[in-house]
Amino acid sequence: MYNFENKFKDKKVLITGGLGFIGSNLAHRLVDLGANVTIVDSLIWAYGGNKANIKGIEDKMHVNIGDIRDRYSINSLIKDQDYLFNLAGQVSHIDSMKDPFTDLEINTTSQLSILESCRQHNPDIKVIYASSRQIYGKPEYLPVDEKHPVHPTDVNGINIMSGEWYHILYNNVHNIRACSLRMTNVYGPRQLIKHNRQGFIGWFIRLAVEGKKIQIYGDGAQRRDLNYVDDVCDALLLSAVSDKSNGQIYNLGSNEIISLKDLTEILIDVSGTGEYELIDWPDEKKKIDIGDYYGDFSKIRNELGWEPKTNLRDGLKETVEYYKQNINEYLN
Numbered sequence: 456m457y458n459f460e461n462k463f464k465d466k467k468v469l470i471t472g473g474l475g476f477i478g479s480n481l482a483h484r485l486v487d488l489g490a491n492v493t494i495v496d497s498l499i500w501a502y503g504g505n506k507a508n509i510k511g512i513e514d515k516m517h518v519n520i521g522d523i524r525d526r527y528s529i530n531s532l533i534k535d536q537d538y539l540f541n542l543a544g545q546v547s548h549i550d551s552m553k554d555p556f557t558d559l560e561i562n563t564t565s566q567l568s569i570l571e572s573c574r575q576h577n578p579d580i581k582v583i584y585a586s587s588r589q590i591y592g593k594p595e596y597l598p599v600d601e602k603h604p605v606h607p608t609d610v611n612g613i614n615i616m617s618g619e620w621y622h623i624l625y626n627n628v629h630n631i632r633a634c635s636l637r638m639t640n641v642y643g644p645r646q647l648i649k650h651n652r653q654g655f656i657g658w659f660i661r662l663a664v665e666g667k668k669i670q671i672y673g674d675g676a677q678r679r680d681l682n683y684v685d686d687v688c689d690a691l692l693l694s695a696v697s698d699k700s701n702g703q704i705y706n707l708g709s710n711e712i713i714s715l716k717d718l719t720e721i722l723i724d725v726s727g728t729g730e731y732e733l734i735d736w737p738d739e740k741k742k743i744d745i746g747d748y749y750g751d752f753s754k755i756r757n758e759l760g761w762e763p764k765t766n767l768r769d770g771l772k773e774t775v776e777y778y779k780q781n782i783n784e785y786l787n
Contacts, residue, residue, distance in 0.1 A: 457689055457760075462696045464489035469536045471495050471523050471569070472504070472543030476646045476657075477585065479508030480684045481540060481691055482516060492516040495523065495532055495543070502545065503647035507784035523565045526572070533572040533580065538695050541569060541622075542585045544615065547652040549739065551611035558614050566618035570625045570633075581701075582622060582633040583694050588706070588750055590616040590637070598751040601637075601704055608745060619704065626702040634700040636690055638707050639750055643684030643770065644777035648785050655715070656681065660771075661785075663722045663729035664778045672736045672744075675716030680709040680749040683770035686763040693759045700759060708750035711767045718767070725772045 468485050472478040473494020485492050496504040498520055509516070521528045523543045533539070544562050545551065551558035566584075573580050590613075591599050592606040607613045622633040642656045651658035662669045690707055694700040713721075716731075723729040736744070755761045765773075778785065 457693060459488055459692055459696070462488070463692070465491065466537040467491045467493070467535055468538045468540065469493050469495065469532055470540045470542060474498060474504035474506060474508055474518070475542065476503055476508075476643075477641060477684060477687060478540070478542045479505075479645050480643065481542070481688045482509060483512055484688050484692070486512045486515045493519060493532065493536070495519040495521050495528070497522040497543075505645070505647075505785065507781070508645045523569060524560055526568045529569055530572045530576055533569070533577050536577060536580055539569075539573070539580055539582045540585075540691055540695070541566070541582055544585065544618075546587070546611065546654070548589065548609045548611045549652050551614070552609055552739070555610040558610050562611065562614035563617040563621075567621050570621055570631060573631050574625065574629050578629070578631060580631070581695055582631060583691055584619060584622045584633060584635040586619040586635045586637045586704070587612070587615050588637050588639045588748060589745075590619070591745075591748070593745045594748055597747060598708070598749050599706070600751040601706055601754055623702060623704065632698075632701045634694050634702065635704045636694060636707055636755075637704065637750070638682070638687060639709070639748070640679055640681040641684055641687050642681055643774050645684070646774075648778065649787075659719060659722060660774055660778060661782075663726040664775055664782060666728035669719055669723075669729060669731040670734045671715050671719060671731055672734060672740065675714060675719070675733055677715050678712050678747045678749060679715065679718070680712055681718075681767060681770075682707055682709055682763055683765035683773075686765055689764075690755065690759075690761045693761050697759050703758070705755035705759070706750040706752045707755065708752035709763050709767075712749045713767065721768055722771050722775070725768060726775045
């Protein structure tokens with residue numbers, strides 16, 4: 456375990472997207488560490504915010520139901536905060552292709568507004584931005600390191616890349632301490648599972664828990680790396696307290712590289728229910744598919760000391776047990 460003792464005690468922390476998957480897990484950790492946590496979330500139905508995600512800590516934090524596109528609200532929320540974990544975003548690749556302007560507003564324009572709020576109202580804040588491995592596009596080599604060319608295959612990847620580079624620019628030019636974590640496939644409790652537009656893993660977990668058939672596109676041989684959400688929270692917290700991270704971009708990732716078919720078999724095994732079949736690729740998804748992907752996370756390991764602690768089987772088992780107990784709160 457990493458030693459965060461007294462690092463966040465009484466610190467003021469703002470989490471955008473705090474009712475969502477990663478944001479809410481991070482909020483639980485920060486409350487346990489004694490931080491004064493404020494979360495802002497729009498609770499847009501399709502994006503994953505869920506009041507059930509903060510069950511047990513509702514009275515130990517501040518919740519603001521608002522949209523990061525509202526500049527005036529963000530100006531007020533940014534003031535006096537020590538840390539900003541900037542996790543709000545539109546993350547559906549398919550939705551970004553169907554509605555590119557909304558994706559642009561949330562993932563690019565709003566990120567610039569947030570950083571301007573920091574510059575004008577709280578230049579001493581530390582900002583940690585949640586980026587994505589999606590910006591790399593189809594890998595030219597594996598594992599993918601931070602020097603790999605970026606050539607996104609969809610609107611979402613382009614806009615996330617823009618949001619990331621605004622953070623690095625404001626660090627380099629305006630001295631707003633900021634860093635970016637390029638996340639891979641994150642899974643765990645409190646993940647959105649009510650639809651399949653935010654990545655495959657949450658949807659696969661739901662189908663397994665419900666004992667339904669999981670459909671895998673192609674031959675199932677595509678390889679991926681995955682991170683359990685607790686490990687991602689460790690990376691976020693380490694990035695926040697380290698000055699080494701200022702102006703840096705880090706890949707997250709795992710040493711466990713697995714095909715989608717093998718991953719699904721493990722998931723069905725730990726769940727005790729479910730089955731799978733291989734089907735042909737839908738055209739709209741095949742056009743933006745990136746093939747195999749797994750990342751090189753040696754930079755964050757060497758500079759900040761982070762590496763994933765949770766093995767895949769154990770993480771999937773914890774996740775399945777969570778949804779077996781709480782699934783109704785995630786379907787409506």
